[in-house]
Amino acid sequence: MPHAAATPPAGDLGRVLAQRERRFAAALLAPAFVALLATTTFPLLFLIGTSTFRMDLAMPFADGFVGLENYRTLLADDRFWSSLLVSLIYTASTVVLQVALGLALALLVMDMKRGQGWFRVVAILPVVLSPAVVGMIWRTFMLAPEFGIVDYLAINAGLGSQNWLGDPTLAMVSVVIIHTWQWTPFAFMVLLASLASLPEDIYEAARLDRASAWQRFKRITLPLLRPAIVMVVIMRTMVALTAFAAIFTVTGGGPGTATEILNLYAYRKSFTELSIGYGSALAVALLVVTILISGVLFAMRRAK
Amino acid sequence: MIAKRIRLVAVLAITLLFLLAWVFPILWSVLNSLKTDSDVLAYPPKLFFSPTLEPYRDVLFGSASILPNLVSSFVISIGTTIITMLMAVPAAYALARLRFRGKKFAGFYVLATQMLPPVGIIIPYFLILRNIGWIDTYQGIILIYLSFSLPFAIWLLVSYFEDIPFEMEEAAYLDGASRMKTLWRIIIPQVRGGIAVTIVFVFLNAWNEFLFAVVLSGNTVRPVTVAMFNFVSVEQTLWAKLAAVSVLAMLPVVILGIVAQKNIVKGLTVGAVKGGGRR
Amino acid sequence: MSGRGQVRFEDIVKMHGEFAALKGVTFEIEPGEFFALLGPSGSGKSTTLRILAGLDAPSAGRVYIDGQDITTADARDRDIAMVFQSYALYPHMTVYENIAFPLEMARMSKAEIVPAVQEAARKVAIEHLLQRKPGQLSGGQQQRCALARAIVRKARLFLLDEPLSNLDAKLRLETRTELKKLQRSLGVTAVYVTHDQEEAMTLADRMAVFMAGEIQQVGRPADVFARPNSIDVAAFIGSPPMNLIPARYKDGGIEIAGHRLETSLKESGERDVVVGIRPGAVRIAAGGIPAVVELVEDLGDTAILDLDCSGISIRARVSDGDVPREGTSLSITARAPDIHLFDATTRRRL
Structure with a gap:
């Protein structure tokens, strides 16, 4: 059989097939991965590069390599630390509020026999909107002094007209409320979907075991809902840390730096003050913070 | 009682x-x-x-018409959606169905790119686009929009591809179809629904984007989310017009959101389920 | 075109990491034969079919179709049609489009495709369903559609992977008969995977019995039934399964519960054996092994007796006329040709 020598050994078919499959996979993946490398990984490396330069668009003559200088400046920069603190407060408060309100509402709506559909539709409205538009609406029609609805309600409640966006504390409360307003429906929808997927019969069993409503919630609902809650917390934390539009449009980080989260500080430094090098260092710091926090959250998620 | x-x-x-x-x-x-x-x-x-x-x-028709801005928004969103889908559909199929070394890593990489803070992407991108003269251009904005739309679309599509039984491909191979034909004639028609949902979300995210747009837009390309600022200035706010612009900016996404109602939870949580291990 | 669809497997090994799914499988299928791959799940029968189809690659060994080495050929170049267990109908296409798909892939013209699809649909009696989508068909109709898609191309080999397992019991019996007729009329070689020994017995011209990645026995169903060549095959084929009783062989006879039965094996000497007697071969007759009826399962035309022979359980099948009652004492025996003897250590037939 002369042709026998020409055919590859049988074990090779696996390799041949695998190779064919690999080539096909490579061809399918190539465009997306080239685009991802170009739009994410390459900028990241570039960013790390610029963070080691003094790069000032207003004073280009002074540009040059400065090594870790920007990071040294950063560690001694009070505005950095305060923006980090604002980030953490903003993130923690909005996430806690979203989950608490979202869960409470999901539990209430779950028990409703009619009208659930209304909530499902209405809950979609805020989350599909651009945070920039949401910020703009709140800044003007909701929070403007006197004729803004919130202020109008405050006046009628005897609290008097407040400078909602001009007072440092109130401005922070305002941006937290705006973020919470927009994203609580997210937590609500996810948790409602998760609740709806819980099997009915375990509640019947618990009832037969004479568990009270509170016990059923604490011992059954909460543990079963935990994965969904943790998922919401992780997703919302990542988004809150890099929130931009809804603060930028409402307060621009002000008054002063009262609502300037780290993300916004990096932006302002780079594009308002044109200090690109230092702005890059701030962006890297934000990435590090994001990775650390997500690391902690994922560890908690795995820890049962 | x-x-x-x-x-x-x-x-x-x-x-x-x-x-x-x-x-x-x-x-x-x-x-x-x-x-x-x-x-x-x-x-x-x-x-x-x-x-x-x-x-x-x-x-719409006054002296400071936002019609050009609405056009900008549509061009950016539709352009982003088309390019994203052309790249994401094949990539998602490969990640969902094919066997190759490094697949896990590839999937993880797609997920990890979403962790980058947008501000960290826009700084270098601004410098690069300024150098090649792509600030205030459609190609500049659409390109950078891929940084968030691609990972999202890929992960959402993977979940739809995974729902199709393997026998579909095997049957098609035995019927004499090539891999490409199988993908095109057998697999993609079966994920039409998933592709539609993905298109809705990619469009929505592109329409709503603000940070990149505010940095990269100019007089020729300025989406409506950025153009809104024309109506609020330190001196005066054009209240009613601002309201009208807001409504116009909300309209397309609200319609899409209600159309995609049933899939919204899946669209919002994509990636997270896979993220740190299985549910 | 005669002689199309001859298959030869040579020492096929399939490893999944450390686990050997196939440990060197060799067999041959003649053209036009209805050949069953029978075995419990995990025995390697499906892997064998997938290797034949080109969906999986063997780790070692060679596969020939019509004398041609196709071990490394792509699935789409093998000219093989297959019916999947799940049918794998393309849900977005009509029945017509499903059946036409393989012809389209073969770049046939529309003028050729239309009559070919009609013809295939007629053979499985679904001409009236051509414009439906698979989702609008019943399970049985889907199965026919899958069959039509497989036969339309007139491939040289026709593979069926448990095609009846998703049908309900009554439909399964009807389809079984039709399947056999269809294969006969087409004259095509069919390879049929099943875990149902009754299906294999009724359909196959010959069958290969798989156990733990190896072929235990190849032969005509009747021969395999009559002369299982190992304990495992004996236990697998036949329902209810063969009684297998450890016993002592001595000079042409065996001893069960203190009673001697003559066998057809005439050897001098003594050894440990496993005795196999099919329930249908157990006879109730005086002067045999004493037994007590523990349980009677009445199947209508026959009945299965669970017997206790001083600690040894034996099942017997008796016809309806003379069913003893539970608790009855009786005595049983078996004719020498009905007694199978297996080596207790090698588990092979003696």
């Missing part, structure tokens, strides 16, 4: 309050967009007034 009734009323009140809280700011914007400026500024706020379409006429 009475306690039960009180509880019921309380629950109803609380839930209605939430419903109102969510609807009101949007509804209020719509109402204000139908008022004259003096009606908008009236104190106490007017719930009843004689509606006018004047603000819409002004922002």
Whole structure:
């Protein structure tokens, strides 16, 4: 059989097939991965590069390599630390509020026999909107002094007209409320979907075991809902840390730096003050913070 | 019995309050967009007034028309959606169905790219695009929009591809179809629904984006989310017009959101489920 | 075109990491034969079919179709049609489009495709369903559609992977008969995977019995039934399964519960054996092994007796006329040709 020598050994078919499959996979993946490398990984490396330069668009003559200088400046920069603190407060408060309100509402709506559909539709409205538009609406029609609805309600409640966006504390409360307003429906929808997927019969069993409503919630609902809650917390934390539009449009980080989260500080430094090098260092710091926090959250998620 | 009734009323009140809280700011914007400026500024706020379409006429056809900005928004969103889908569909199929070394890593890489803070991408991108003269161009904005739309679309599509049984491909191979034909004729038609949902979300995210747009836009390319700022300045705010622009900016996404209603939870949570191990 | 569809497997090994799914499988299928791959799940029968189809690659060994080495050929170049267990109908295509798909892939013209699809649909009696989508068909109709898609191309080999397992019991019996007729009329070689020994017995011209990655026995169903060549095959084929009783062989006879039965094996000497007697071969007759009826399962035309022979359980099948009652004492025996003897250590037939 002369042709026998020409055919590859049988074990090779696996390799041949695998190779064919690999080539096909490579061809399918190539465009997306080239685009991802170009739009994410390459900028990241570039960013790390610029963070080691003094790069000032207003004073280009002074540009040059400065090594870790920007990071040294950063560690001694009070505005950095305060923006980090604002980030953490903003993130923690909005996430806690979203989950608490979202869960409470999901539990209430779950028990409703009619009208659930209304909530499902209405809950979609805020989350599909651009945070920039949401910020703009709140800044003007909701929070403007006197004729803004919130202020109008405050006046009628005897609290008097407040400078909602001009007072440092109130401005922070305002941006937290705006973020919470927009994203609580997210937590609500996810948790409602998760609740709806819980099997009915375990509640019947618990009832037969004479568990009270509170016990059923604490011992059954909460543990079963935990994965969904943790998922919401992780997703919302990542988004809150890099929130931009809804603060930028409402307060621009002000008054002063009262609502300037780290993300916004990096932006302002780079594009308002044109200090690109230092702005890059701030962006890297934000990435590090994001990775650390997500690391902690994922560890908690795995820890049962 | 009475306690039960009180509880019921309380629950109803609380839930209605939430419903109102969510609807009101949007509804209020719509109402204000139908008022004259003096009606908008009236104190106490007017719930009843004689509606006018004047603000819409002004922002659409007046001297500071936002029509070009709406066009910008549509061009950017549609362009992003088309390019994203052309790249994401094949990539998602490969990640969902093919066997190759490094697949896990590839999937993880796609997920990890979403961790990058947008501000960290825009700084270098601004410098690069400035050098090649792509600031204030469609290609500049659409390119950078791929940084968030691609990972999202890939992960969402993977979940749809995974739902198709393997026998489909095997049957097609035995019927004499090539890999490409199988993908095109057998697999993709079966994920049409998933592709539609993905298109909706990619469009939505592109339409709503703000940070990249505010940095990279200029006089030629300026989406409506950025152009809104024309109506608020330190000196004066054009209240009714701002309301009209807000409503116009909200309209497409609200329609899409309601169309995609049933899939919204899946679209919002994509990637997270896979993220740190299985549910 | 005669002689199309001859298959030869040579020492096929399939490893999944450390686990050997196939440990060197060799067999041959003649053209036009209805050949069953029978075995419990995990025995390697499906892997064998997938290797034949080109959906999986063997780790070692060679596969020939019509004398041609196709071990490394792509699935789409093998000219093989297959019916999947799940049918794998393309849900977005009509029945017509499903059946036409393989012809389209073969770049046939529309003028050729239309009559070919009609013909295939007629053979499985679904001409009236051509414009439906698979989702609008019943399970049985889907199965026919899958069959039509497989036969339309007139491939040289026709593979069926448990094609009846998703049908309900009554439909399964009807389809079984039709399947056999269809294969006969087409004259095509069919390879049929099943875990149902009754299906294999009724359909196959010959069958290969798989156990733990190896072929235990190849032969005509009747021969395999009559002369299983190992304990495992004996236990697998036949329902209810063969009684297998450890016993002592001595000079042409065996001893069960203190009673001697003559066998057809005439050897001198003594050894440990496993005795196999099919329930249907157990006879109730005086002067045999004493037994007590523990349980009677009445199947209508026959009945299965669970017997206790001083600690040894034996099942017997008796016809309806003379069913003893539970608790009855009786005595049983078996004719020498009905007694199978297996080596207790090698588990092979003696």
